[in-house]
Amino acid sequence: MFTVYHPELADLARSLRERHDEFLAGGWDAARLAEYQAERLRATLAYAGSRSPFYRARLDGLAEGDDLATVPFTTKQDLRDAGLDLLSRPMHEAWIFYETTGTTGAATPCPRDNVDTLHNNSVLTAYYGTVFDQYGDAQVIGVSGPSEMHATGDTFGDVCRNLGLAVAKMWPHSPMVGFERALEVMRLLPITGMFCTPGMALSLAKRAVEAGLDPREDFSIEVFMLTGELASPSLLANIGSLWGARAYNALYASQEASVLAAAGADGGLYTAPLINYYEVIDPETTRPATPGPDGVRQGELVVTNLYQGAKPLIRYRTGDMVRMSPAAPGADIPAPRVEVLGRVGDQLEVNGRRITGYDLEDLLLRHVRNCLDYQIVLADDHVGLLLHGDLGADDPGLRLAREECRDTLGTELVVSFGDPGAITSTGAMVSWKAARVVDRRSGRLGARDEREARAARALAARRR
Structure with a gap:
């Protein structure tokens, strides 16, 4: 509803919806996408280079026609060292503050403004619409995230609202909720779908069994939308069998870089080429990964945001190994498909x-x-x-x-x-x-x- 009070954002939201609807319908050919990405790349470089203290120094001397490959990578350590100097907008122009969990190092600030949120949530709304359309109108979706300073609850809550789905936010690890109450709520409403990590899906099943319940018979879950951890096809199939549900690897994202890929109805995890530019590199040589005979590239993912919000990242080394396949004819989403293989160090x-x-x-x-x-x-x-x-x-x-x-x-x-x-x-x-x-x-x-x-x-x- 906030866009009612900001006409320019309402116009952006409508434009993004139309753009993604047309993209999913096959209305973007390779030439149109390449032209669009090139234009948005130039916009991000100019925007961050003039506004972000970090990128102003990093991009100094870069000419407009220079190849993106001449731009230095941005690393996780850069994000830790630069802190708020990496922002392209002051904090008071953001709408919310998030940060990384900080369990293995200093927390990285990750504020987002409305431009960030509209671009990312429009992708998820378009892609997830293909998933939830399979399950009818009477859906109640549970959302479980790691902490109150994480984007999980806000993002999935907003996307479900866009899709007309009721939401119950619950944090089983919170002392104010706990697993017992979470399981009660799941049965009471009943919850028909769940956004959570694979580990949480297993933990909920474990606690249900310990309470004498059968996850397949005593709950109404039809779909798990899993994110936040490694999720191989075998683990998804096991979680699905435990609950009698379909388990999707629903989202590849990070607090720092936001949405990188999302699920379609066929179970594929698809890139979001209207909001990100992707590179796959050899993590040791940093050269572009060589495609195999089938066009598949395996290596570390590097991403550049194509929207100009609070903190666009340029050539950000995610530290994640991926296997990226070219867009396939007839796929639910006409974008390259990605398998997230774990961190380079894992x-x-x-x-x-x-x-x-x-x-x-x-x-x-x-x-x-x-x-x-x-x-x-x-x-x-x-x-x-x-x-x-x-x-x-x-x-x-x-x-x-x-x-x-x-x-x-x-x-x-x-x-x-x-x-x-x-x-x-x-x-x-x-x-x-x-x-x-x-x-x-x-x-x-x-x-x-x-x-x-x-x-x-x-x-x-x-x-x-």
């Missing part, structure tokens, strides 16, 4: 073979269902998988998991059963690796891994 070497967290999780859980929680244990002579749930050692899926681990990684998979505890709930706050992987191999943990493991243990202790 890649693992197992039996001399390099593997991302996404691919390792997908491999080990491919044939596992009814799993309430899991943790991976790396030993010198095998990979361990600790499972919690209604599973047994003779489960046929575990036999297949052992065979595929041996074939893919050349090592044995040893399966055990038990509850990993609260540490697995810390992935969104610390890292997937700190939450999900116990590395018992000698000399494998670096200083950053040790620091993150300590942060995860401390957070888990408070949550217990």
